[in-house]
Amino acid sequence: MEMWRGIALILVGSIFVDNFVLSKFLGICPFLGVSKKTSSALGMSGAVTFVMTLSAAVTWPIFHYILEPNNMSYLKIIAFILVIAMLVQIVEIILKRFIPSLYSALGVYLPLITTNCAVLGVTILNIDTGYAFGEAVVNAFGSGIGFSLALVMFSGIREKIEACDIPKAFRGIPSALIAASIVSLSFAGFTGLIG
Template sequence: MKTMLVILLSAMLTDNFVLSKFMGICPFLGVSKKLDSASGMGIAVTFVMICATLVTYPIHHGILVPNHLEYFDTVVFILVIALFVQLVENFLKKCVPSLYKSLGVYLPLITTNCAVLGVTVLNIDNNYTFVQSIVNSLGAGLGFMLALVIFSGVRKKLEYADIPETFKGVPATLIAASIVSVSFMGFSGLFS
């Protein structure tokens, strides 16, 4: 139980995917303007990360390892994730329209999100068990959401700030992200 908690919290805080591993920067900077879209994107990413782990872990350990085909991980994983996102989208559309309404628009954006591919590959690289992998994915997803939600608040303030002309737009956003990242550095050493 204790290891699970450590995996969950370190994926969320100390090794935050966006702010210390730089995965999923595109949605982090692109979809963090409003609080509701930030949380929607966060939930969708968490959901897809867990589902992708549920699918890729058995494929790696059940099919690829026994046949000595581990080197196909990248090709297989990215295809599985792309197919799976499409499947989830269609399923939600048909069976849970209310959920589709709130998450649907974000799902197609996630296929090529490097955080999703990253978490599935990291689970394999770190030799996690099945349950640990799921916990790690959950932590990574929640950490992603946390970073997005916090950053959407920062950006709201940034809109009213008087920024020099050269820095307006992306440069100011990146520097704000750097300051948020400094605050996450406070978590480092939490579990050592």
């Protein structure tokens, strides 16, 4: 019972309290770039969540069974980037073949998942926090869901703002940053939820 409670706390914490975009400010590039349309945001959310979860599942054993026993921990960032790049290529091939419209909508942001600091950040955080394998995968999945939740909320707000008649000085990036701060405030309300 205690194990499930710990897993639930990791999941809720990674989604709401320690949201990668809104509290750690990682993954801002796709957050601002893909959030113009909710359909693109949903596609990017799924791809990032998939890559985050799988990268955690692959990098954890690489670190604990290959790098750490051979005193090569200093190579973890390079190894993790290679794993993430491989997974992004797999996602790109699958989307291009089976969902070409989403592949086109994501455009340049799909290959940029390789260098998305949120994806790399979750793999490094899992190692530095000392999570066990299952906890690391749950944390990565929760972080992906948190990224997705923030991205979809933000894209919905941004679509509504674009439909409104706002002053010229606030169109585009200024209104996007104001909307991002409002979404960030909504997640800040969860601070202290998990002690």
